[in-house]
Amino acid sequence: MRELNMVKAINDALDVMLARDPDVLVFGEDVGYFGGVFRATEGLQAKHGIRRCFDTPIAEGGIIATAIGMGAQGLRPVPEIQFADYILPAFDQLVSEAARLRYRSGGEFWAPITVRSPYGGGIFGGQTHSQSPEAIFAHITGLKTVIPSTPYDAKGLLIAAIECDDPVIYLEPKRLYNGPFDGHHDREIGTWAGHPAAQVPEGHYTVPLGKAAVVRPGDAVTVLAYGTMVHVALAAVDETGIDAEVIDLRSIVPLDIETIVASANKTGRCVIVHEASRFGGFGGELSSLIQERCFYGLETAIERVAGWDTPYPHAFEWDYFPGPARIAAALRRVMENT
Amino acid sequence: MRDLPFDLIRVLDDEGQAVGPWDPRLSPDLMRRGLRAMLRTRVFDDRLFRAHRQGKTSFYMKSTGEEAIGAAQALVLERQDMCFPTYRAMSWLHARDYPLIDMVNQIFSNASDPLHGRQLPILFSARDYGFYSLSGNLGTRYGHAVGWAMASAYRQSDSLALAYCGEGSTAEGDFHESLTFAAVYQAPVILCVTNNQWAISSFAGLAGTQDTTFAARAIGYGLPGLRVDGNDFLAVAAATQWAAERARANKGATLIELFTYRATGHSTSDDPTRYRPRDEAEHWPLGDPIERLRQHLVRIGEWDAQRHDDLIAQLDAEVRAAVREGEAIGTLGRSKPPLSEMFEGVFAEPDWRLIEQRREAGA
Numbered sequence: 103m104r105e106l107n108m109v110k111a112i113n114d115a116l117d118v119m120l121a122r123d124p125d126v127l128v129f130g131e132d133v134g135y136f137g138g139v140f141r142a143t144e145g146l147q148a149k150h151g152i153r154r155c156f157d158t159p160i161a162e163g164g165i166i167a168t169a170i171g172m173g174a175q176g177l178r179p180v181p182e183i184q185f186a187d188y189i190l191p192a193f194d195q196l197v198s199e200a201a202r203l204r205y206r207s208g209g210e211f212w213a214p215i216t217v218r219s220p221y222g223g224g225i226f227g228g229q230t231h232s233q234s235p236e237a238i239f240a241h242i243t244g245l246k247t248v249i250p251s252t253p254y255d256a257k258g259l260l261i262a263a264i265e266c267d268d269p270v271i272y273l274e275p276k277r278l279y280n281g282p283f284d285g286h287h288d289r290e291i292g293t294w295a296g297h298p299a300a301q302v303p304e305g306h307y308t309v310p311l312g313k314a315a316v317v318r319p320g321d322a323v324t325v326l327a328y329g330t331m332v333h334v335a336l337a338a339v340d341e342t343g344i345d346a347e348v349i350d351l352r353s354i355v356p357l358d359i360e361t362i363v364a365s366a367n368k369t370g371r372c373v374i375v376h377e378a379s380r381f382g383g384f385g386g387e388l389s390s391l392i393q394e395r396c397f398y399g400l401e402t403a404i405e406r407v408a409g410w411d412t413p414y415p416h417a418f419e420w421d422y423f424p425g426p427a428r429i430a431a432a433l434r435r436v437m438e439n440t
Numbered sequence: 441m442r443d444l445p446f447d448l449i450r451v452l453d454d455e456g457q458a459v460g461p462w463d464p465r466l467s468p469d470l471m472r473r474g475l476r477a478m479l480r481t482r483v484f485d486d487r488l489f490r491a492h493r494q495g496k497t498s499f500y501m502k503s504t505g506e507e508a509i510g511a512a513q514a515l516v517l518e519r520q521d522m523c524f525p526t527y528r529a530m531s532w533l534h535a536r537d538y539p540l541i542d543m544v545n546q547i548f549s550n551a552s553d554p555l556h557g558r559q560l561p562i563l564f565s566a567r568d569y570g571f572y573s574l575s576g577n578l579g580t581r582y583g584h585a586v587g588w589a590m591a592s593a594y595r596q597s598d599s600l601a602l603a604y605c606g607e608g609s610t611a612e613g614d615f616h617e618s619l620t621f622a623a624v625y626q627a628p629v630i631l632c633v634t635n636n637q638w639a640i641s642s643f644a645g646l647a648g649t650q651d652t653t654f655a656a657r658a659i660g661y662g663l664p665g666l667r668v669d670g671n672d673f674l675a676v677a678a679a680t681q682w683a684a685e686r687a688r689a690n691k692g693a694t695l696i697e698l699f700t701y702r703a704t705g706h707s708t709s710d711d712p713t714r715y716r717p718r719d720e721a722e723h724w725p726l727g728d729p730i731e732r733l734r735q736h737l738v739r740i741g742e743w744d745a746q747r748h749d750d751l752i753a754q755l756d757a758e759v760r761a762a763v764r765e766g767e768a769i770g771t772l773g774r775s776k777p778p779l780s781e782m783f784e785g786v787f788a789e790p791d792w793r794l795i796e797q798r799r800e801a802g803a
Contacts, residue, residue, distance in 0.1 A: 127594070153594060159624055164583055164617030171587020171601075174572070175522075177594070179587075191613075198577050199584070205785045207565035207573035208555040212788070244786055267788040312791065356791040 106302040107294040109279040111253035115260040128155040130182030166192035173213040186221035200269040201244030216263040220276035228416040234378035248353040251332040252299030258309030275329035285334035285425040312356030320347040323371040338429035370401035380408035402439035405432040445655035445665035451674035456735030464678035468742035477535035478507035496771035505703030507531040508729035512676040524585040524603035544766030550775035557777040579614035589629035600628040600687045608639025619661045626692035630683040636702035641715040655697035670700030671729040779803035
């Protein structure tokens, strides 16, 4: 056991899998020699060789098409899309090919690929380095969508994703790479040092896809979050003193419906939090699922706290970002309603 | 090699003689197998097109006029090589003796459909026959072939990949990204453009080749480009062998433009007389691929009119028998796989949504 930040935990997962399985290949823009713009693949080419970890042309559709072909042949490619904002040129490959290959071929071919991509805001990246596109992938049947919130989970979920025979979109909250950002951008930003979930075991272990984590048990209200917003929600809960149950979904497909329903039935109140803009966001699906399954257990309307329905703005980053104050206000509202 | 993209590689001349430096010197037996595969494709297409008109299925597409391509390539490549087809490369499956009954059942989407009723007619998948999963979107599997070839090279295997793309689809980004990746990684892949002159109603020039050729696209990527008479079985075979030899010798990818003619409508939903002369096919200067190979085999004393007629009769009987067998299982709407198949194969294992929905749908 040693302490790692999230980007080093991801690097460790790739290192473990490259060493363990000769079918695993890691590639993407600036991924090989340079080690990735966020250093997630640092040292992997030097250690495992250029055939295992390599640079690609700047063509996201080509990267994913190549990965699908390799995966269909029997390899386990782990392509990186440098920012989730740049994944859209590959959208056709993910939707029309990776997600449907197994289904349409009667099980003759499938695409066991894991597409890693840094996502989310809080880094002053503007429109092209900040977006949260998870809901558009969740809508595509045949894809799995995984989002870690700690170094421990990042490693275990990534290994589980690589070993999974389905295509996985693995979104890395880049704001969390170096520390558990709680949304207080105006305060000193902490690192992962001393955080219990920064204790990362050496070697191989997995965190199963589709299993949420109750990161703070409570009885008053259920808070559903993933990625960066888990830490922001925890800060808001702390500051309000409300006995909230905070659930880190960890993967939105597959979704741990049992944990969600059990908690919503227990508390009768729900706040759903995500960075992505609200309309058509994954919060809408969560809200419907809870309403369908827990209606008679609910005490009040479900609240969504999300990014505004605008493009991701540069100067207004902290007005857009659903920070602790907005979550705290939502928590107080659902507690006041009876 | 710089001139090849602007030339036209031909072996069979207008009198049916094999001439010139590209003559692959195929055995008469292999040529007869090629002739059989092309005829099987045409007989099958005619019969199943009629089945569509009789309401037995929703959709059909013929390969008429383009049969030499898949047939020659399937026969000169190795069993373990993988082809990434388009919907007009069906002669590949016929050349590799894919069971007619499996094709018919897929086209009828009946209870014995090998793709479990999930895919549009003729968008087959046949891994054991070197035929990758087809789909109705264009150009998207071109890059899969490059990835497959890279994986094959990574495993230090001798097998290669061959991909088809229509000339119209070369305008898609997929085509250009695939050529870039193929060149950068020297992938053992043969990238084919079947230029059949028509993308539904759009002529080939609309894909940007009024003043150049599709084979010449290769030049900008640093790849060799061959422009081949796609109605000449021997020329297709020769160019494919040339590209395969390069790929297996680690010399990388080749782009091959197969110059041919779509002698039929785009699909059962198309009426080509709306946009091109009714008799255009009869004036196509490169002839019919079946007739040209037949003429050659007769000329070298390896075939005759009687054997030709007998072969057609035999193939017709085989196709009729397969259609009857498929009809006995059921045509579209009269028979289908169990409803549970709708929910299978979305993931390796269904998640709770699919399990709940299967129950909700009564499957």
